[in-house]
Amino acid sequence: METASLSGVLSYTKLPGSSLCNSDDRFWSSVPRGRRIACFSRQSSNGFNGFHKPLSKALVISNSCSKTRNHAVLKGPFFRDDPIQKKILNSEANWSVGVCTLGENVVESHHVHVTDEKIGVLLLNLGGPETLQDVQPFLYNLFADPDIIRLPRLFKFLQRPLAKLISVLRAPKSKEGYAAIGGGSPLRKITDEQANAIRMALEAKNVNANVYVGMRYWYPFTEEAIEQIKRDRITKLVVLPLYPQFSISTTGSSVRVLQDIFREDAYLSRLPVSVILSWYQRQGYISSMADLINEELEKFAKPEEVMIFFSAHGVPLSYVEDAGDPYKDQMEECIYLIMQELKARGIANDHTLAYQSRVGPVQWLKPYTDEVLVELGQKGVKSLLAVPISFVSEHIETLEEIDMEYKHLALESGIENWGRVPALGCTSSFITDLADAVVEALPSAKALSASREDTEELEYDPMRYLVKLFFGSILAFFLLLTPSVVHAFRNHIF
Template identity: 70%
Template sequence: MNHQSMNIRIQAPCPPSPSSPRFHHKTPLILPRVNCSNEVASHVVLHMEASSDVGNSSITMSKRKRAFGWSQKQSLNKESFPLRALMTSSTQDTPASFVNDGKIGVLLLNLGGPETLDDVQPFLFNLFADPDIIRLPRLFRFLQKPLAQFISVARAPKSKEGYASIGGGSPLRQITDAQATELRKALYEKNVPAEVYVGMRYWHPFTEEAIEEIKKDGVNKLVVLPLYPQFSISTSGSSLRLLESIFREDEYLVNMQHTVIPSWYQREGYIKAMAGLIENELKGFTNPEKVMIFFSAHGVPLAYVEEAGDPYKAEMEECVDLIMEELERRKINNPYTLAYQSRVGPVEWLKPYTDQTIIELGQKGVKSLLAVPISFVSEHIETLEEIDVEYKELALESGIVEWGRVPALGCEPTFIRDLADAVIESLPYVGAMAVSNLEARQVNTFYRYIHLFYFINNRCVCYD
């Protein structure tokens, strides 16, 4: 029997020792490079499901009082990342061997978006043709593209109205290109000459187009960096699964040394950049200390978290806690809450929902609200139209008097420098094989990702 192999190198933070200080440097480790056939992946899932006591494996979150019913605990599999740890940068002089021995490339992965109104329908087709978005039972997978065509044509008129209201197209490509340019400059300033490429999942430049540029330029050391701070199988997972399939079919890529940074929400530079944007926006309110800080994250189907063990919800909650702790160090002690936006289709998504929470806040007497798009690093339709137009209108109708919104990070200097540090810190692990002293928990983290990839290959989850 022929098996298609899966080569995925994923970095994970080291579990902190009991004696570690609360905020400490965590050296990223490269997890073992493993060739997993589909058969092995199935075994991994079965083993994890049998050995993981989800119901009894609760990780206690921060004891900070959360606004309006944010839960105190989050249930996850035992293989989950350790929570409550801030990753500080310790980038020093990069060893010359990592820089001089080959050509370094950085691949930024993002969603993509239509640049003109004529692009909207084909963009939606690409979105819904992705089996990670609408997964049909195996017997009906021949209907994937016809169904995507039907949905994209049906939804295009309304979507075009949204894009028309923000200027006729998504600015995502322009912003991501600018981030790539600034990241390249930051790397050169740190004596790391690297080329930075942009690969989009559903529109130009597609991931496949970026890979062709990488091959043409002769890159032989690649750092893959999804521009999603928190990992989810519906964002980073989908992009990495596509990338894995591209690598598997190309001899050049099979032999390329590479590593993946799956999430980076704990990094100090990212946390400080987010806190700085929030602090700046609070100054525009009449009574800054009374403003409700409203974190709004893109939602995912509840099944991803409860059945597949997607770490997205836990990573999001930890990320919010870390930002609030940074704000406390700046003497900012505002109330805050977290909700999830952009749900579609009949399946249940992560709660609380953003729209419902805004109404509840108004009913509770909140008069000033600052929206923080926590899962987005670039402006696009979810920030410029959904938050700025729809949710603002809903907030004002619900009794909220003062409304503000924190901008997406974009090319914020602290953020870009921290991404550069993340890339540099990953270079020693490009092409590295298994580290001999990895503890079982760290190895299990790798199999957790295999679990996620298996889930999105085998479960039917329909968004629409």
């Protein structure tokens, strides 16, 4: 691979065997096929993604021990042109990002070292309102996140007023959804159970660790978890987002918050940290998903005739096309890997992918779940198994959106037999694999030792950034200037 000094362009390098990568630059590990290791280095690369599209400037995940030559690609503009995300993954701060899969002999060799440390594991998740009274403030926290509503820098002052407006307008409908599933989200309870299960799985591997839960938009907030980590005097930390695939709006947003907190704290800035940015390619996860799909297929009278319907949480199309979010590529490869695992077990059902949960008039990733369900019914599909591929815990998008709205739409469209794969939750094989990921990530932990000069806002062209994201702000101004919306806003706020 030819080395070149290209600002903002990072690529994975292929490593022999299963040895750790100890690059001077920040790195994360990823496992697109089988067991392999990859690291960050500042290079240029030419490669192909898992669907054979040539790319010039991209993050290419290369094979180190695989039978296929497919690659997953994290597109260059995600790092090159977006100031917020460049701070996360391309800043001069020494964030070390965790290794995903190693051979068993390598994992065992590190146990002697990790037992001398005071290990912490931070699970990151979205969070959810636990009561109907929590819904509106939860929505406000969500829409106040600049990684959720991406306004041009010159209009950042609109972020909070717009978040207040949208949360007030959306709260009544959202409350209906949460009321339908019992009056609140079960996400915190399930995540706490997963944390306890991971802690016990680590203990079984002779790794004693404190496992913390940090939610992005509701209690316990990430900031609360970090304060507890400080009080416990953790000496090495692994950050594990409970999102299999990376997106700016999920893992990216949470990591940005962590960087902001760590940069301002003397203790935290010296704490060795390893971040696992994505883990959709891990064999344990893939096998666990295949197990659940297989179990649900067996409940149909004719399992071989069932269409496997993967429904992923959507993101705005601009995230992928303008900001270079790798979510779509990772999702497609994730499904490819699951279907390959099923085929190896003799399961060759047809399958398809669609994206759910879109909001507002802007274009989101297509195809849309609701539209595809209607199309499948029109094409004569009679048996459908829904797979909530983005989610490892049950919450509003699975319990209400899929189980109620989409099921009703499917049956109404002519689909006669409906099934749904449950979220992984505390499935033992899944929890064991996450524990393995933590152990494998520990050796790559590095301290965040950045000076203020290193962590200043990156240089950028204001006019170029304004033009690029201008259309994302049109909705904001439209909402603010619409008389009916202003009237509704005044009634609720004043």
